[in-house]
Amino acid sequence: EAGVAQSPRYKIIEKRQSVAFWCNPISGHATLYWYQQILGQGPKLLIQFQNNGVVDDSQLPKDRFSAERLKGVDSTLKIQPAKLEDSAVYLCASSLGLQRGLTDTQYFGPGTRLTVL
């Protein structure tokens, strides 16, 4: 079974530029997550989709970050304009999307390492 795919694996940009990341979840997984992992810290959820609807984007800096999940499958995360503090690994994860009250295991992609100069 193929895992969560992400691209690119690495990206270097200058501040104020824009950048986009792509994620393809595991086939059949209804729920998709984007996390930001700053060096030396644990991942922090940015946004969660259930099919193509947003479930939680409370920690997404909406003035510069945007995300979409077209047709409930692939997703893109965009930063415009980028700041130095956006340097991090951006992780995509997916899960089956189980009913409330059941544990829904998340599977992670390899991540995209972003460096903002």
Added chain:
Amino acid sequence: GNSVTQMEGPVTLSEEAFLTINCTYTATGYPSLFWYVQYPGEGLQLLLKATKADDKGSNKGFEATYRKETTSFHLEKGSVQVSDSAVYFCALSDAVQGAQKLVFGQGTRLTINP
């Protein structure tokens, strides 16, 4: 809000030593608890999980028991190998709230020397 606290690293051990990485949590409701591992250059992988009090998760010789009375989920392994060198993350997920956001600890870097 929900939070996870892990013992600070880095942790360095010799091969075949006993490993404990402490993890405590603060949560409302009844969270599920997880240990994820991140090997060098790779993404996060689920190592083990426990979904209710007194459950024991185990995988690859690692174990962790969900202790509600002490709000802990410590990771243990009886005899570590060089290949266990990685960063370990403790996390919780509160399934009751529907949106199953994972809340992670800060991670513990483990190095095993031959």
